[in-house]
Amino acid sequence: MGNEENRLGDHFVDRLLAVIDDKGSPVCVGLDPVYERLPGEYRRGNAPEDEPLRAVEDFCDEVIRIVSPVVPAVKLQSAYFERYGADGVQAYFDMAHAARDAGLIVIGDVKRNDIGPTAGAYAAAHLAGPDAPDAVTVNGYFGADGIAPFVEVARREGKGLFVLVRTSNPSAGTVQDFAGADGRKLYEHVAALVAAIGDGEGLIGRGGYSCVGAVVGATYPEEARRLREIMPHQVFLVPGYGAQGATAADCAAAFKGDGSGAIVNASRSVLYAFADRKYAHLDWRKAVEQAARDFASDIAAAVRGR
Amino acid sequence: MGNEENRLGDHFVDRLLAVIDDKGSPVCVGLDPVYERLPGEYRRGNAPEDEPLRAVEDFCDEVIRIVSPVVPAVKLQSAYFERYGADGVQAYFDMAHAARDAGLIVIGDVKRNDIGPTAGAYAAAHLAGPDAPDAVTVNGYFGADGIAPFVEVARREGKGLFVLVRTSNPSAGTVQDFAGADGRKLYEHVAALVAAIGDGEGLIGRGGYSCVGAVVGATYPEEARRLREIMPHQVFLVPGYGAQGATAADCAAAFKGDGSGAIVNASRSVLYAFADRKYAHLDWRKAVEQAARDFASDIAAAVRGR
Numbered sequence: 001m002g003n004e005e006n007r008l009g010d011h012f013v014d015r016l017l018a019v020i021d022d023k024g025s026p027v028c029v030g031l032d033p034v035y036e037r038l039p040g041e042y043r044r045g046n047a048p049e050d051e052p053l054r055a056v057e058d059f060c061d062e063v064i065r066i067v068s069p070v071v072p073a074v075k076l077q078s079a080y081f082e083r084y085g086a087d088g089v090q091a092y093f094d095m096a097h098a099a100r101d102a103g104l105i106v107i108g109d110v111k112r113n114d115i116g117p118t119a120g121a122y123a124a125a126h127l128a129g130p131d132a133p134d135a136v137t138v139n140g141y142f143g144a145d146g147i148a149p150f151v152e153v154a155r156r157e158g159k160g161l162f163v164l165v166r167t168s169n170p171s172a173g174t175v176q177d178f179a180g181a182d183g184r185k186l187y188e189h190v191a192a193l194v195a196a197i198g199d200g201e202g203l204i205g206r207g208g209y210s211c212v213g214a215v216v217g218a219t220y221p222e223e224a225r226r227l228r229e230i231m232p233h234q235v236f237l238v239p240g241y242g243a244q245g246a247t248a249a250d251c252a253a254a255f256k257g258d259g260s261g262a263i264v265n266a267s268r269s270v271l272y273a274f275a276d277r278k279y280a281h282l283d284w285r286k287a288v289e290q291a292a293r294d295f296a297s298d299i300a301a302a303v304r305g306r
Numbered sequence: 307m308g309n310e311e312n313r314l315g316d317h318f319v320d321r322l323l324a325v326i327d328d329k330g331s332p333v334c335v336g337l338d339p340v341y342e343r344l345p346g347e348y349r350r351g352n353a354p355e356d357e358p359l360r361a362v363e364d365f366c367d368e369v370i371r372i373v374s375p376v377v378p379a380v381k382l383q384s385a386y387f388e389r390y391g392a393d394g395v396q397a398y399f400d401m402a403h404a405a406r407d408a409g410l411i412v413i414g415d416v417k418r419n420d421i422g423p424t425a426g427a428y429a430a431a432h433l434a435g436p437d438a439p440d441a442v443t444v445n446g447y448f449g450a451d452g453i454a455p456f457v458e459v460a461r462r463e464g465k466g467l468f469v470l471v472r473t474s475n476p477s478a479g480t481v482q483d484f485a486g487a488d489g490r491k492l493y494e495h496v497a498a499l500v501a502a503i504g505d506g507e508g509l510i511g512r513g514g515y516s517c518v519g520a521v522v523g524a525t526y527p528e529e530a531r532r533l534r535e536i537m538p539h540q541v542f543l544v545p546g547y548g549a550q551g552a553t554a555a556d557c558a559a560a561f562k563g564d565g566s567g568a569i570v571n572a573s574r575s576v577l578y579a580f581a582d583r584k585y586a587h588l589d590w591r592k593a594v595e596q597a598a599r600d601f602a603s604d605i606a607a608a609v610r611g612r
Contacts, residue, residue: 032424079420079427085399085435090392113417113445114385115475115550118338121385129391139419139445141470143477164447169421171449178495181487189484244421 011205012134012160013213013235016105019072020263025296026255026303028073028107028237030267031060031095032080037272039284053084057091061098063271066285068102070292075107075237075265076133093131100134107237108133111164112150113142120149127153127161135160137215137237140190147197151212155202160211160235163194165227168217168240187223191230198233209235209261218246218264221253228254228261236262242269242295248302259303266295317511318440318466319519319541322411325378326569331602332561332609334379334413334543336573337366337401339386343578345590359390363397367404369577372591374408376598381413381543381571382439399437406440413543414439417470418456419448426455433459433467441466443521443543446496453503457518461508466517466541469500471533474523474546493529497536504539515541515567524552524570527559534560534567542568548575548601554608565609572601 020026035043035052042055064074076099081092092108099106112122119142126136127150138150140163150161166176166187176187191214198204198212205211210233216224218240227236236254240246241264254262269276273291274284282290326332341349341358348361370380382405387398398414405412418428425448432442433456444456446469456467472482472493482493497520504510504518511517516539522530524546533542542560546552547570560568575582579597580590588596 034427077420077424077427079418079424079431082395083427083431085431086392086396088431089388089395093391109420111419111445112385113419114383114415115473115545118383118385121340121383121389125385125389125391125394139417139447141445141447141481142473142475143480143482145475145477146473167421167448167452169448169451171451174449174499175447175492175496176449178484178492179487181485181489183487186481186484186492190481193480239421 010158012154012158012211013209014205014207015134016073016160016235016263017207017209017260019103019105023070023072023296025071025300026263027071027296027299028075028263028265029063029067029071029270029292030075030077030109030239030265031063032077032267032271033060034080037275039274053087053091056080056084057094060095062285063288064095064099064102064104066289067270067292068104070289070296071104073105073107073263074099075109075267077267078108078110093129096133097131105135106133107162108136111137111139113139113146115142116145116149119146123149123153127159128157132159135162135213137162137164139164140193144193144197151197151200151203154211160213162213162215162237163190165191165194165214166216166220166223168219168244168246172217188226188230191227194234195231198231204233207260209233213237215239216254218251218254219244221250224253228256238262238264241299242266248298251299252302252306255303255306257306259306264299270295316464318460318464318517319515320511320513321440322379322466322541322569323513323515323566325409325411329376329378329602331377331606332569333377333602333605334381334569334571335369335373335377335576335598336381336383336415336571337369338383338573338577339366343581345580359393359397362386362390363400366401368591369594370401370405370408370410372595373576373598374410376595376602377410379411379413379569380405381415381573383573384414384416399435402439403437411441412439413468414442417443417445419445419452421448422451422455425452429455429459433465434463438465441468441519443468443470445470446499450499450503457503457506457509460517466519468519468521468543469496471497471500471520472522472526472529474525474550474552478523494532494536497533500540501537504537510539513566515539519543521545522560524557524560525550527556530559534562544568544570547605548572554604557605558608558612561609561612563612565612570605576601
């Protein structure tokens with residue numbers, strides 16, 4: 001699998017940076033579709049049992065069409081598709097395909113992890129197939145040999161990965177803040193591991209970034225600044241903006257002085273913008289589009305203004 | 307979803323202990339099917355593109371039939387099904403259904419993890435559906451709020467979960483051995499978190515164990531002994547026996563003095579026993595059956611002999 005372009009050495013990270021440059025803002029819209037929150041037109045009538053997934057697919061297709069001129073990337077949250085079983089998984093890959101066709105970089109938020117051979121099967125499943133995303137998220141609790149198979153597929157297929165370093169949820173600290181003897185915290189230790197893995201042969205693209213990136217939540221900007229130093233070659237995938245409470249200024253901490261090095265994700269605040277008082281006067285499609293535009297310009301301005 | 311029996315308060319962990327008691331050994335056969343390693347009869351001819359998954363399903367069905375009189379549980383490794391896309395995911399749930407029909411406890415090895423709302427979608431997908439396994443594995447890097455949704459579904463549906471504490475792979479230590487200021491290691495810190503979560507209301511079964519268990523690799527028996535003290539109410543799911551190098555004596559460290567408290571998994575050493583010189587004189591079915599019997603008696607003897 002893997003197209004000709006990738007085999008010729010094109011790096012995921014260079015494609016990502018080029019599309020960010022083209023669209024003018026380092027942002028990503030997260031597709032976390034929940035049937036109960038879809039616009040009314042998708043929830044009409046007495047739906048037969050398979051209708052929710054159909055509605056979710058139609059909605060996501062429409063969102064992809066709406067946001068593709070505005071943002072460089074989308075992030076598909078696998079859980080919200082997996083909840084519909086095998087058909088939901090098919091929808092996940094169909095959405096990945098549709099988003100790539102729309103010129104978007106597609107990040108598969110799967111957070112897979114396991115021992116080496118099994119991680120290899122996950123990497124084959126989620127990075128190597130014909131409809132596989134451009135990059136996936138990976139949980140690094142297994143250490144280097146659980147991450148390596150994803151790196152190998154990424155190298156071979158011109159794909160990428162983002163290893164969880166610092167997550168954006170309220171109780172993230174109960175594990176990730178575990179402090180070492182030298183005062184370093186676990187997430188800093190994992191960051192150093194990710195930096196070392198990402199410096200491997202053939203992994204750094206023309207722009208100086210590695211195809212091995214890191215997930216660094218925007219809800220902890222002080223930490224993002226430290227992590228920026230530990231991981232100079234990592235693109236940060238930054239969740240937490242909007243519904244999770246982080247501001248554009250918080251997110252800016254994840255970027256380098258030149259405005260490069262991160263991509264900020266917003267899911268619910270864009271996807272369900274029509275339910276937000278700020279956008280309630282608009283048709284749902286216009287609300288999503290405007291929220292995506294506001295998100296993109298908010299982040300672009302904060303990054304420029306650092 | 308969730309059957310009447312579960313709603314009446316039956317605990318996953320009590321069902322598990324009852325089936326272990328019935329079968330006479332605390333073991334689990336891991337279904338990690340890799341097409342290239344299947345017996346020759348499944349790999350004949352010029353297979354059309356969808357044949358590997360069909361072969362994997364037929365093989366797993368046969369293995370379930372063979373091992374169900376011998377062992378109390380099977381563990382389905384999701385990665386080896388996901389690699390076949392949506393159809394593979396359907397096969398995963400079909401196999402879970404078949405294994406439960408055969409009287410086996412089914413553990414879904416999915417290692418899912420995410421922030422709270424998303425973890426809730428994963429829990430719904432993997433613990434609450436009609437063909438969902440009896441328990442799943444969960445990665446705890448997100449801390450308590452990433453684990454809680456799995457716990458809630460487990461409580462409501464009479465299901466269980468096993469949180470990764472100490473994994474069995476060679477580089478596990480690069481993250482999990484991260485040492486805290488007081489000398490405690492990360493995996494001990496995670497163990498204490500799991501113990502605290504597992505003591506929650508309604509989670510402890512009649513046998514004194516929680517439906518929140520822990521994954522504790524057999525490749526580190528000294529650590530298993532310490533973890534046994536930190537987590538008195540957790541059933542340990544113990545990978546690492548056989549192909550990964552741990553002996554029955556290593557595994558015994560995960561059990562309490564009364565022989566309860568753990569279930570040992572073997573995947574490749576049973577599944578591909580026909581490729582082992584020890585069983586090469588047998589038909590593949592007999593080889594798998596004998597390997598399962600040897601595994602079960604090896605573990606039972608080691609646990610008794612402590």
